[in-house]
Amino acid sequence: MARRFDLRSDTVTRPTAAMREAMRATEVDDDAYGDDAAVGSLERRVAALLGHDAGLWLPTGTMANQLAVALHCPRGSTVACSPGAHVRIHEDASAAALSGVQLMSIGDRTGFDADELDALLDEESCGWPPLRLVWLENTLGEAGGAIWPLHDPRRAAHGLQAIADRAHGRGKPLHLDGARLWNAHVATGIEMHVFGALADTVSVSLSKGLGAPAGSVLCGSDDRIATARRLKHAFGGAMRQAPAMLAAAGHYALDHHIARLRDDHRRARALADAIADLPHWQVTPPQTNLVLARVQPPLTRAEPLCAALREAGVACYPNIAREVRLAVHLGLDDADIAEVATIIRATLGDDPTRFTS
Numbered sequence: 375m376a377r378r379f380d381l382r383s384d385t386v387t388r389p390t391a392a393m394r395e396a397m398r399a400t401e402v403d404d405d406a407y408g409d410d411a412a413v414g415s416l417e418r419r420v421a422a423l424l425g426h427d428a429g430l431w432l433p434t435g436t437m438a439n440q441l442a443v444a445l446h447c448p449r450g451s452t453v454a455c456s457p458g459a460h461v462r463i464h465e466d467a468s469a470a471a472l473s474g475v476q477l478m479s480i481g482d483r484t485g486f487d488a489d490e491l492d493a494l495l496d497e498e499s500c501g502w503p504p505l506r507l508v509w510l511e512n513t514l515g516e517a518g519g520a521i522w523p524l525h526d527p528r529r530a531a532h533g534l535q536a537i538a539d540r541a542h543g544r545g546k547p548l549h550l551d552g553a554r555l556w557n558a559h560v561a562t563g564i565e566m567h568v569f570g571a572l573a574d575t576v577s578v579s580l581s582k583g584l585g586a587p588a589g590s591v592l593c594g595s596d597d598r599i600a601t602a603r604r605l606k607h608a609f610g611g612a613m614r615q616a617p618a619m620l621a622a623a624g625h626y627a628l629d630h631h632i633a634r635l636r637d638d639h640r641r642a643r644a645l646a647d648a649i650a651d652l653p654h655w656q657v658t659p660p661q662t663n664l665v666l667a668r669v670q671p672p673l674t675r676a677e678p679l680c681a682a683l684r685e686a687g688v689a690c691y692p693n694i695a696r697e698v699r700l701a702v703h704l705g706l707d708d709a710d711i712a713e714v715a716t717i718i719r720a721t722l723g724d725d726p727t728r729f730t731s
C-alpha cells in the first residue's frame with residue numbers, strides 16, 4: 375500500500391518530539407486528590423483564556439459534554455441543540471442513558487437562531503418537558519468546521535450573541551461545546567474569552583487541532599466546576615497520575631499549537647481547491663480545517679469512495695452517508711497535502727460509475 379496519510383480526524387495527530395519531552399519532564403502527582411500541579415495550572419490557564427472562574431481537566435470532550443448535561447439538567451428535562459451537534463449524534467445517546475435527558479433539535483447543520491429557540495421555548499407553556507439548557511457548538515463539526523458567527527450580518531437572529539441574549543433573557547443557561555473553538559478563534563481573530571462569555575459552561579479540546587494525546591477542559595463558575603469535579607469521579611474520570619503528563623502536553627499545545635492552526639486552514643483550502651473539479655462530488659469551501667465533499671448522482675453513498683481512498687493510502691471516512699470528510703491537522707505539511715490531492719485524483723479518476731454500489 376502507498377504511504378498512509380491519515381485524514382480520518384484531527385484527533386489522529388501524534389505528540390511531537392518536543393511535546394513528548396514536555397510530558398517526560400513534568401512532575402507527576404495524583405489528580406483524583408487534586409494534587410497535581412500541572413493539571414491545576416492548566417485548568418486555571420484555560421479558564422482564564424475563556425474568561426471563566428474555574429476549569430476542570432477531563433480525559434475526553436465527550437465526558438466534558440456529558441458533565442455539562444448532568445450539571446445543568448435534572449432527569450426528565452430537555453436540551454435544545456442543532457441536529458448535527460456532537461452531543462446528539464456522536465455520543466451514543468448518553469445524555470439519555472446517563473442523565474435521563476432528552477435532546478430537542480432545532481435549526482439545521484449551520485446551527486439555529488434565536489427565533490427558532492423562542493418558538494421551542496413557547497411550547498413549554500403547552501406542557502412540553504422543561505428545557506434546562508441551550509447548546510451551542512463552535513466550530514460546527516458536522517458542517518465541516520463551519521464557524522457559527524458571533525454576529526451574522528445576513529441573519530441577525532442566527533448570531534451566537536443574539537441567541538445567548540435571548541436564552542438568558544428567558545432564564546435559560548447555555549453550554550458551548552468548543553472542541554474546535556480554537557479554530558474559530560484563529561479563523562476570525564475573535565478572542566476565546568469573547569466566545570467564552572456567551573455561555574455558562576464551555577468545553578474545549580486539547581486533542582483535536584492542538585495535538586495533545588488526550589484531554590479537554592470544562593470551564594464555568596467556581597460552584598458549577600466544584601459540582602463537575604464530583605461528577606467526574608462519579609463518571610469514572612479521575613485518572614490518578616496520568617493527567618499530569620497529559621496536562622504537560624496541553625500546556626505545550628497552548629504554547630505552540632494555536633497560531634499554527636491557520637496553516638491547517640490554508641492547507642484545507644488548498645486541498646479543497648485541488649479536488650473540487652472531480653465529477654463525483656460537490657466540495658464545500660472549508661472555513662477551517664475540515665473538507666467536505668458531497669457525492670453527486672449517480673453516486674448515493676460516500677463509503678465506496680472512502681474505501682477506495684483508504685486502499686490507495688488516504689485514510690478517510692464519511693461525515694454523513696453522502697459526504698466524504700477529509701480532516702487536515704498538524705501531522706500533514708504542504709507536500710503531504712499535495713500528495714493527498716494527487717492520490718485522490720488518481721484513485722477516483724473521472725469515471726464515477728465504479729462507486730455506485
Ligand SMILES: *Cc1c(COP(=O)(O)O)cnc(C)c1O
Pocket residue numbers: 433434435436437439460461511515551552553554579581590
Ligand atoms: C470530538 C468532539 C467532541 C468529543 O471529543 P472526544 O475527546 O473525542 O470525546 C465533542 N464535541 C465536538 C464538537 C467534537 O468535535
